[in-house]
Amino acid sequence: KNQVEQSPQSLIILEGKNCTLQCNYTVSPFSNLRWYKQDTGRGPVSLTIMTFSENTKSNGRYTATLDADTKQSSLHITASQLSDSASYICVVSGNAGNNRKLIWGLGTSLAVNP
Amino acid sequence: NAGVTQTPKFRVLKTGQSMTLLCAQDMNHEYMYWYRQDPGMGLRLIHYSVGEGTTAKGEVPDGYNVSRLKKQNFLLGLESAAPSQTSVYFCASSYWQNNEQFFGPGTRLTVL
Secondary structure, eight states: OOOEEEEOSEEEEETTOOEEEEEEEOOSSOOEEEEEEEOTTSOOEEEEEEETTOSEEEETTEEEEEETTTTEEEEEEOSOOGGGOEEEEEEEEOSTTOGGGEEEOOOEEEEEEO | OOOEEEEOSEEEEOTTOOEEEEEEESSOOSEEEEEEEOTTSOOEEEEEESSTTOOEEOSSOTTOEEEOSSTTEEEEEESSOOGGGOEEEEEEEESSTTSOOEEOOOEEEEEO
């Protein structure tokens, strides 16, 4: 069964600290992996999209890594800010990148405290 | 550009009532999608459209209908609302089928 599992479920860090969120997937065949940020009460916003040939991709203070062999991805947040408090969702596409076949994770809820 | 907008933002219905959720995008995207988000579950695709005048079923289409009469609008209808349809509904659009999706702010629907 195609699945996307994220860990930890929730995380609390202090402002200015770094953190890393994990995503493991069993989706096959694999096409691309996406990380979304979802603020409370808002729609998801895309952070990165990575294909199987990309090992790392950055978007400002967000850096995503992908190991297609072990089917693992991570999202690293550097020098966290209060505005980083949100849910971070890992999404995997298993059918030629088709948006109709996205498998959504449950997300990691991140709280950044002052 | 407003991006993707949704109306209404909140709605409370009684069982059996009907309503239509409106999604509009101003990015000239071909693809549009309706999702629902429930606690403890990932986003689930209800219906989608690959262009003006087309619609197709997603993962959880039962109890919903959609229409895409204009390229910029995608309507989601509930003909006879049920408590199981209490959820947050998100509309999204993308230029093509494997491009980045842009999401609206969501509609929180409660069915009593």
